[in-house]
Amino acid sequence: MLLSLNLNSLLNAMPGSIAQGLIWGIMAFGVFVTFRLLDFADLTVDGSMVTGGATAVMLIKAGVSPWIALLAAFAAGMAAGFVTGILHTAFGIPGILASILTQLSLYSINYNILGKAANQAISVNNYKLLASLRYVNSSGSDRIIFFAGLTAGIVILIAVLYWFFGTEIGQAIRATGCNESMARAQGINTNFIKVLALMISNGLVGMSGALYAQCQGAADVNMGRGAIVIGLAAVIIGEVLFGKLCEKRKLMFAWTLLSVAFGAVLYYIVYAVVIWLRMPSENMKLFSAAIVALFLSIPYLKGKYGKKGVKRNV
Amino acid sequence: MSEYMLEIQNVHKVFNAGTINEKIALDGVDIRLNKGDFVTIIGGNGAGKSTTLNAIAGVWQIDHGKIIINGTDVTKLSEHKRAPYLGRVFQDPMTGTAATMSIDENLAIAARRGRHRGLRWGVTKAERAKYREKLAQFGLGLEDRLTTKVGLLSGGQRQAITLLMASLMKPDLLLLDEHTAALDPKTAAKVLELSDKVIADNDLTAMMVTHNMKDAIAHGNRLIMMHEGRVIYDVTGEEKKNLHVSDLLRKFEEASGGEFANDRMMLAN
Amino acid sequence: MKKMRKKLFALAMASVMGMSVLAGCGSDGGSSSGNGSSTSGGDSASGDKKYVIGICQLVEHEALDQATKGFEDALKELLGENVEFVFQNAQNEQTNAGTICNAFVADKVDLILANATSPLQAAASATADIPILGTSITDYAEALDIADWTGATGVNISGTSDLAPLDEQEKMLLELFPDVQTVGILYCSAEPNSAYQAEKFAEYLTADGIAYKEYTAADSNEIQTIASAAVQECDVIYIPTDNTLAAYTEAINNICLAAKVPVIAGEEGICKGCGVATLSISYYDIGYATGKMAYEVLVNGADISTMEIQYAPNVTKKYNAAICEELGVTIPDDYVAIVVEE
Numbered sequence: 001m002l003l004s005l006n007l008n009s010l011l012n013a014m015p016g017s018i019a020q021g022l023i024w025g026i027m028a029f030g031v032f033v034t035f036r037l038l039d040f041a042d043l044t045v046d047g048s049m050v051t052g053g054a055t056a057v058m059l060i061k062a063g064v065s066p067w068i069a070l071l072a073a074f075a076a077g078m079a080a081g082f083v084t085g086i087l088h089t090a091f092g093i094p095g096i097l098a099s100i101l102t103q104l105s106l107y108s109i110n111y112n113i114l115g116k117a118a119n120q121a122i123s124v125n126n127y128k129l130l131a132s133l134r135y136v137n138s139s140g141s142d143r144i145i146f147f148a149g150l151t152a153g154i155v156i157l158i159a160v161l162y163w164f165f166g167t168e169i170g171q172a173i174r175a176t177g178c179n180e181s182m183a184r185a186q187g188i189n190t191n192f193i194k195v196l197a198l199m200i201s202n203g204l205v206g207m208s209g210a211l212y213a214q215c216q217g218a219a220d221v222n223m224g225r226g227a228i229v230i231g232l233a234a235v236i237i238g239e240v241l242f243g244k245l246c247e248k249r250k251l252m253f254a255w256t257l258l259s260v261a262f263g264a265v266l267y268y269i270v271y272a273v274v275i276w277l278r279m280p281s282e283n284m285k286l287f288s289a290a291i292v293a294l295f296l297s298i299p300y301l302k303g304k305y306g307k308k309g310v311k312r313n314v
Numbered sequence: 315m316s317e318y319m320l321e322i323q324n325v326h327k328v329f330n331a332g333t334i335n336e337k338i339a340l341d342g343v344d345i346r347l348n349k350g351d352f353v354t355i356i357g358g359n360g361a362g363k364s365t366t367l368n369a370i371a372g373v374w375q376i377d378h379g380k381i382i383i384n385g386t387d388v389t390k391l392s393e394h395k396r397a398p399y400l401g402r403v404f405q406d407p408m409t410g411t412a413a414t415m416s417i418d419e420n421l422a423i424a425a426r427r428g429r430h431r432g433l434r435w436g437v438t439k440a441e442r443a444k445y446r447e448k449l450a451q452f453g454l455g456l457e458d459r460l461t462t463k464v465g466l467l468s469g470g471q472r473q474a475i476t477l478l479m480a481s482l483m484k485p486d487l488l489l490l491d492e493h494t495a496a497l498d499p500k501t502a503a504k505v506l507e508l509s510d511k512v513i514a515d516n517d518l519t520a521m522m523v524t525h526n527m528k529d530a531i532a533h534g535n536r537l538i539m540m541h542e543g544r545v546i547y548d549v550t551g552e553e554k555k556n557l558h559v560s561d562l563l564r565k566f567e568e569a570s571g572g573e574f575a576n577d578r579m580m581l582a583n
Numbered sequence: 584m585k586k587m588r589k590k591l592f593a594l595a596m597a598s599v600m601g602m603s604v605l606a607g608c609g610s611d612g613g614s615s616s617g618n619g620s621s622t623s624g625g626d627s628a629s630g631d632k633k634y635v636i637g638i639c640q641l642v643e644h645e646a647l648d649q650a651t652k653g654f655e656d657a658l659k660e661l662l663g664e665n666v667e668f669v670f671q672n673a674q675n676e677q678t679n680a681g682t683i684c685n686a687f688v689a690d691k692v693d694l695i696l697a698n699a700t701s702p703l704q705a706a707a708s709a710t711a712d713i714p715i716l717g718t719s720i721t722d723y724a725e726a727l728d729i730a731d732w733t734g735a736t737g738v739n740i741s742g743t744s745d746l747a748p749l750d751e752q753e754k755m756l757l758e759l760f761p762d763v764q765t766v767g768i769l770y771c772s773a774e775p776n777s778a779y780q781a782e783k784f785a786e787y788l789t790a791d792g793i794a795y796k797e798y799t800a801a802d803s804n805e806i807q808t809i810a811s812a813a814v815q816e817c818d819v820i821y822i823p824t825d826n827t828l829a830a831y832t833e834a835i836n837n838i839c840l841a842a843k844v845p846v847i848a849g850e851e852g853i854c855k856g857c858g859v860a861t862l863s864i865s866y867y868d869i870g871y872a873t874g875k876m877a878y879e880v881l882v883n884g885a886d887i888s889t890m891e892i893q894y895a896p897n898v899t900k901k902y903n904a905a906i907c908e909e910l911g912v913t914i915p916d917d918y919v920a921i922v923v924e925e
């Protein structure tokens with residue numbers, strides 16, 4: 001069977017993986033904000049991804065411009081993050097549980113947004129979608145515009161996030177995630193900050209969902225399932241592979257985000273390789289878990305077995 | 315306008331009320347600080363020293379009483395709302411700073427205590443110059459490492475930074491909660507020296523909790539001794555200066571009617 | 584050393600981005616009449632054209648498997664050695680369907696078989712040129728967002744539908760259980776095909792003056808709950824061609840059999856697991872029909888955009904002997920017993 005493998009066909013599938021990776025990369029940015037900056041495992045994303053997608057699709061089908069729909073998806077995601085934030089801060093429900101509760105409720109809400117249906121199709125034949133698998137393999141200018149736009153979008157997003165987390169409020173978010181009691185001692189309203197961060201994070205996820213639904217040609221109530229794992233995988237892969245490189249002071253945060261996007265792309269490239277190898281795809285989940293576990297353990301193993309004979313300084 | 319910088323009126327706090335772990339932490343504490351007072355607070359374990367500081371800071375709500383800082387009744391305010399009035403340094407060097415952020419970012423966050431945080435840039439060039447200058451006065455070489463992540467610094471260095479953060483905005487009240495207890499003797503002495511300097515330079519009102527009776531006598535203009543949630547001894551000025559450790563021990567026995575069998579306090583001397 | 588690594592990193596990122604744009608530009612010739620770059624191995628001795636067909640199946644379960652088999656059998660009969668199938672299972676994940684179809688398109692396969700709705704949507708998004716045939720899909724207009732449905736899609740898509748004549752299923756229910764008071768309709772709310780069938784079935788029940796109740800499961804975790812609730816309140820249960828419930832028929836059977844509530848199933852696979860009877864279309868048959876359609880498109884150059892969606896050629900009344908016996912249901916003679924393999 002291996003004889004029949006054709007490298008060309010793997011390379012041909014790359015653009016699709018890169019596109020999917022970049023779109024999910026936006027979602028990974030959202031996961032990065034809550035997981036790394038706020039030290040919070042936010043499972044809302046499985047639901048808010050769909051909320052964004054559903055909102056965008058329904059609006060586009062109602063005649064709204066896809067760009068406006070994108071913004072609306074961001075807002076919808078923010079609303080989801082807001083709910084989790086309130087459950088956690090105002091009602092004292094532990095973070096992870098609060099996010100799970102929101103995710104559960106979102107299933108019904110998303111179903112309703114989709115017009116009491118589980119799936120709403122949106123065809124690139126009917127609307128000028130922002131993203132579509134069609135553009136990925138097209139031969140004309142569609143493809144260039146799409147990839148250029150996507151790349152530009154990611155870069156702009158990174159720039160905006162870099163700026164935002166360098167502002168006073170952005171710093172307050174980072175401080176809250178790093179050391180909550182210190183933040184409070186410095187007059188930061190940590191409850192407000194947590195809700196804000198969750199809103200920003202899920203807004204990003206919603207936006208990613210909007211692009212993803214358009215890419216696939218449908219918003220489906222289950223399309224966010226497992227999103228948190230992919231997001232975490234992207235963050236961790238990015239950190240492990242490029243963490244050392246990002247340690248340069250200047251623009252470190254921006255490089256870190258870029259590595260997260262790269263992590264997402266890598267994840268999808270790996271999946272494409274799995275398909276290309278004609279590996280039974282039911283093993284993909286095991287494979288992904290193994291990859292993530294591997295990447296997670298590299299820093300630990302390095303520390304344990306890497307540097308030999310380094311004297312501890314007294 | 316009150317003449318006192320800090321007024322703690324008849325404050326009570328009980329932890330785990332009604333359970334087997336019930337502890338009366340503060341049992342009618344009354345303290346009045348004048349502006350410029352530098353009070354050292356001593357007492358055995360569980361006397362209520364750190365608890366008093368936490369009550370002032372608003373880490374939790376007190377059961378009864380009032381806390382008034384510079385004329386403002388802060389009793390009902392939450393921790394972050396009281397922060398503008400206070401500067402705090404904690405026993406654990408990790409607690410006072412954000413380890414993953416740089417020195418200048420930490421200072422910048424402290425500089426905005428009490429101010430609205432918006433979308434302005436987090437650390438401006440002008441600020442950085444100011445921080446460099448202030449850190450230079452500490453003589454620890456930190457002014458050249460403004461962009462270093464605080465997590466990479468030693469305990470003493472982190473406490474120094476926390477100290478600067480606490481005093482940067484010239485708060486009404488500086489709370490030092492056993493802030494040298496986790497440091498080695500040499501570093502502890504240095505940090506104490508810095509604390510004196512900071513308090514003197516900024517003319518701050520300060521409360522310092524310590525287990526070290528020698529330090530308690532040597533620093534500050536006033537000394538308070540607590541036992542079982544109450545103030546049992548309060549001495550100022552000349553009388554304080556002329557105290558010896560043995561005096562304090564005797565004072566304690568008198569006031570509490572029991573042997574002062576606290577190993578830590580003995581060993582700290 | 585660090586500078587080197589930084590340069591390498593930047594280079595890597597740039598090359599990935601650049602590759603994404605350039606990758607196809609070179610090998611991208613004209614249309615997809617593609618033996619092109621994707622034929623692998625196998626020289627055909629006679630020099631006949633060898634067709635490569637990508638099959639994207641949503642999930643493994645009997646009905647979908649049968650459809651694929653029918654499809655492959657038809658084409659093997661018609662094309663012999665000159666056809667190669669690339670089969671991929673999407674593990675019931677929409678993302679995977681997207682990746683799979685994208686790989687097919689990048690590979691310039693000659694035709695894509697989309698087995699179930701998500702693969703169809705993914706394939707439709709991925710290409711407007713490569714012919715796509717769908718199967719095991721109930722409503723093409725809904726799945727493809729096509730207004731003014733004429734029976735053919737008007738684009739590069741056609742296929743077969745598994746829409747069973749629901750009115751006849753309802754008649755069968757009444758035939759077997761004329762005294763029914765309330766019918767419970769069970770399905771997974773995440774499957775648009777099921778919702779569609781439930782709605783239609785309910786309409787027919789209402790027309791006959793029979794009361795009904797709907798029970799929906801959000802996912803497989805809720806199946807037991809809804810089944811237990813349904814057997815309390817209903818005397819007959821109907822399950823449409825629902826992919827989620829189809830994978831859990833044993834659990835459903837345990838509950839319904841114990842409560843002595845019979846189940847009318849929308850397709851044979853479900854009936855085998857927990858149903859009394861079914862008016863089934865054969866998924867093998869529609870798969871086979873799809874295979875013949877593929878031959879028309881590939882070899883005879885039929886215009887796929889005008890090919891009408893085909894429906895199941897025959898319907899058969901079938902019953903599950905074991906379950907009927909347990910429940911004491913008598914089956915009329917014109918029913919065929921389902922053969923249960925050991």
